[in-house]
Amino acid sequence: QKEVEQDPGPLSVPEGAIVSLNCTYSNSAFQYFMWYRQYSRKGPELLMYTYSSGNKEDGRFTAQVDKSSKYISLFIRDSQPSDSATYLCAMSSHTGGFKTIFGAGTRLFVKA
Amino acid sequence: DTGVSQNPRHKITKRGQNVTFRCDPISEHNRLYWYRQTLGQGPEFLTYFQNEAQLEKSRLLSDRFSAERPKGSFSTLEIQRTEQGDSAMYLCASSSRTSADTGELFFGEGSRLTVL
Numbered sequence: 374q375k376e377v378e379q380d381p382g383p384l385s386v387p388e389g390a391i392v393s394l395n396c397t398y399s400n401s402a403f404q405y406f407m408w409y410r411q412y413s414r415k416g417p418e419l420l421m422y423t424y425s426s427g428n429k430e431d432g433r434f435t436a437q438v439d440k441s442s443k444y445i446s447l448f449i450r451d452s453q454p455s456d457s458a459t460y461l462c463a464m465s466s467h468t469g470g471f472k473t474i475f476g477a478g479t480r481l482f483v484k485a
Numbered sequence: 486d487t488g489v490s491q492n493p494r495h496k497i498t499k500r501g502q503n504v505t506f507r508c509d510p511i512s513e514h515n516r517l518y519w520y521r522q523t524l525g526q527g528p529e530f531l532t533y534f535q536n537e538a539q540l541e542k543s544r545l546l547s548d549r550f551s552a553e554r555p556k557g558s559f560s561t562l563e564i565q566r567t568e569q570g571d572s573a574m575y576l577c578a579s580s581s582r583t584s585a586d587t588g589e590l591f592f593g594e595g596s597r598l599t600v601l
C-alpha cells in the first residue's frame with residue numbers, strides 16, 4: 374500500500390464548476406500537507422500549504438485536512454480553463470526525514 | 486534569481502550510455518532534492534543534500550546513480566549505463582531551512598530523459 378493515495382482521474386468539469394480533489398494517507402506522523410499544481414512538461418509549483426488539521430482558504434482555493442480520517446481535500450471554486458493541470462497532494466513530517474511524499478496526481482480538465 | 490534551473494531540459498541517449506543532469510538551486514536555499522517522475526505518477530524521492538552533505542538516499546537510487554553537490558551550490562545527478570527503465574523526468578527542488586521544515590519545495594522544470 375502506498376503511503377499516499379490519490380485518484381489519478383482524469384476529472385473533466387465545465388467552466389465555473391466547483392472541483393473537489395482528495396487524497397488519503399496511511400502515515401499518522403504526517404503534519405504538513407500541501408497541494409502542488411503541475412502543468413504539462415513543467416515542474417510542480419506549490420499551490421496551498423496547511424499545517425495539521427483545519428481549513429485554509431486562498432482566493433478560489435480551499436484546502437482541508439482531517440487528520441482523524443487521514444483525508445485531505447482541495448476545493449476549487451469557479452473553475453477556469455487555466456486551472457487545467459495535474460494536482461498533486463503532498464505531505465511530510467519532522468520524523469520522516471527530509472522528504473516530501475507525493476500522491477500520483479489528479480489530472481483536471483476544465484472545459485470552456 | 487528566478488528560481489531553480491535544470492539542464493539539459495531533454496536528453497535522448499542510447500541504452501548503456503552515461504548521462505549527467507545539473508541543477509542550480511535558488512541561491513539562498515541550502516537544501517537540495519532530486520526526485521524522479523514517470524508518466525502518470527507523482528514525484529518519487531531520490532536523494533537530499535543539506536549544503537554539500539548528502540543526508541539521505543532512497544532505495545530507488547541504485548548503484549548506477551550518483552549525486553553530488555560540491556561546495557553546497559549546484560548539484561549533478563549522473564546515471565551510468567542507462568537502461569530503458571531510467572526514462573523519466575528528473576526533478577530538482579530546493580528549499581530554505583524554514584520552508585524545508587514544513588516540506589515546502591521549489592521545483593525546477595525538470596530534465597526529461599529518454600533512453601532508446
